[in-house]
Amino acid sequence: MIERPRLQFRLGHCLLLMTLLAVWLADYKLRSETARMSDALKSYSTIASFLVVENRSKLQVLEEPQLWNHEQVWQVYVPQPTPLELLCVQRRGQAQGSAADDFRTPLAPGRHRIVFRHEIPQTRRTGVPAFAGVYLIVDEQEHELSLRQLDENEMPAPMQLSQNLRGSTKSQAATEPLELLSAGPTDGVTWKIWIQPADAQHAGD
Amino acid sequence: MNRFLGRAWLPLMLAGILWGGIALYRDSAAYREVKSVYDRVASEITRFSPGDDPDRIYVRCMVNKPLHLKWQIASPAAAHLIGVRQGLGGSGRATIQGAQEVICRFAVDLGHGQAYQQWQLAGSGSSGGIEWELASFLKRHWDELQISVAGEDETQAFDSLQVIDLLRIEFPSSLLRTAEQELSTPLYQQLQSPVLLCLGISDSPGWQEVSGLNDMTRRFMNGVR
Numbered sequence: 220m221i222e223r224p225r226l227q228f229r230l231g232h233c234l235l236l237m238t239l240l241a242v243w244l245a246d247y248k249l250r251s252e253t254a255r256m257s258d259a260l261k262s263y264s265t266i267a268s269f270l271v272v273e274n275r276s277k278l279q280v281l282e283e284p285q286l287w288n289h290e291q292v293w294q295v296y297v298p299q300p301t302p303l304e305l306l307c308v309q310r311r312g313q314a315q316g317s318a319a320d321d322f323r324t325p326l327a328p329g330r331h332r333i334v335f336r337h338e339i340p341q342t343r344r345t346g347v348p349a350f351a352g353v354y355l356i357v358d359e360q361e362h363e364l365s366l367r368q369l370d371e372n373e374m375p376a377p378m379q380l381s382q383n384l385r386g387s388t389k390s391q392a393a394t395e396p397l398e399l400l401s402a403g404p405t406d407g408v409t410w411k412i413w414i415q416p417a418d419a420q421h422a423g424d
Numbered sequence: 425m426n427r428f429l430g431r432a433w434l435p436l437m438l439a440g441i442l443w444g445g446i447a448l449y450r451d452s453a454a455y456r457e458v459k460s461v462y463d464r465v466a467s468e469i470t471r472f473s474p475g476d477d478p479d480r481i482y483v484r485c486m487v488n489k490p491l492h493l494k495w496q497i498a499s500p501a502a503a504h505l506i507g508v509r510q511g512l513g514g515s516g517r518a519t520i521q522g523a524q525e526v527i528c529r530f531a532v533d534l535g536h537g538q539a540y541q542q543w544q545l546a547g548s549g550s551s552g553g554i555e556w557e558l559a560s561f562l563k564r565h566w567d568e569l570q571i572s573v574a575g576e577d578e579t580q581a582f583d584s585l586q587v588i589d590l591l592r593i594e595f596p597s598s599l600l601r602t603a604e605q606e607l608s609t610p611l612y613q614q615l616q617s618p619v620l621l622c623l624g625i626s627d628s629p630g631w632q633e634v635s636g637l638n639d640m641t642r643r644f645m646n647g648v649r
């Protein structure tokens with residue numbers, strides 16, 4: 220009769236010990252698998268760029284190496300729970316006044332892909348109308364920021380896209396504004412794109 | 425001592441389990457984050473496994489999406505390679521000086537009424553426009569094009585004296601008939617020779633046997649030899 224409580228005591232502890240081991244073993248497996256995938260992603264970087272989130276509490280941006288002269292692509296990670304927004308501002312020179320067509324869109328926590336494109340014709344044929352357009356694509360959603368029909372035989376110059384981050388990843392506190400692009404003046408317009416807390420004033424002005 | 429341990433174990437273990445649970449919860453969020461990217465990448469990018477035979481050139485198409493292709497090439501002997509391209513409004517060539525690892529790319533970008541193309545052979549490349557009518561015609565008839573891509577299914581080993589067709593896009597005669605009706609004459613004529621991206625060592629006899637070269641490309645080829 221003395222043996223029974225001893226047995227119960229050991230079984231309970233055994234179960235708890237097994238649970239403890241299982242939990243930590245699962246955590247170890249999870250972490251080693253995460254590290255393995257992160258390393259594999261880094262080894263692919265010569266083929267394609269992927270934002271590997273190192274710190275989930277920071278705002279992180281990977282500027283993809285430029286594939287096209289007319290396009291700049293960023294991969295963005297927005298941490299919980301900070302509400303952020305993406306702003307794109309175009310400013311005309313003094314000659315045309317200061318008309319502003321600002322574009323802003325909220326960025327929910329998680330991953331985003333942002334593409335800025337300045338499309339100009341590479342070749343012109345007489346009699347065929349041609350256009351110069353600026354587009355911002357946020358998570359596959361395209362926004363036309365400017366579109367202008369070109370004069371006959373007009374060949375606009377390509378926009379010099381800045382490559383602020385030189386194809387690297389930037390990580391910073393989400394409370395600070397992060398500039399993605401500052402370009403122009405092209406056609407008398409300068410362009411600025413940045414990420415900032417949703418309630419902040421225009422940090423780029 | 426035994427009694428003390430008997431009492432302390434239970435809260436210690438419970439604390440350990442709780443702590444482990446919290447760690448597990450936090451690490452699983454990081455795991456899901458990386459896994460979501462990794463799964464997408466694994467479906468887009470393939471594995472390159474070249475050998476080390478100096479008489480071979482190993483080719484693997486790493487990115488193969490419509491209008492964007494990227495190859496990884498290994499030349500264990502670090503041969504001096506020549507890359508030649510033809511099609512979509514021009515020809516060109518690039519010299520690759522004795523590199524063991526080379527990346528080549530061909531991409532077409534369709535914008536709003538503008539189309540761009542880009543060829544890259546190792547570090548040097550060229551980019552320019554394609555006539556919008558031609559680019560959108562090819563996009564509409566993409567499934568009818570006869571496209572062959574080197575190293576599409578696995579790492580392919582080529583004899584180092586061979587000229588490798590990294591990319592060859594042929595236009596079947598039925599498509600050419602449609603093109604004759606839908607496209608202007610200069611654009612239609614651009615489809616008379618295949619789109620090509622070839623790679624080989626500069627003094628390879630294989631350059632004489634590459635089929636489908638147009639006059640402009642041949643002039644570049646004469647510069648090669």
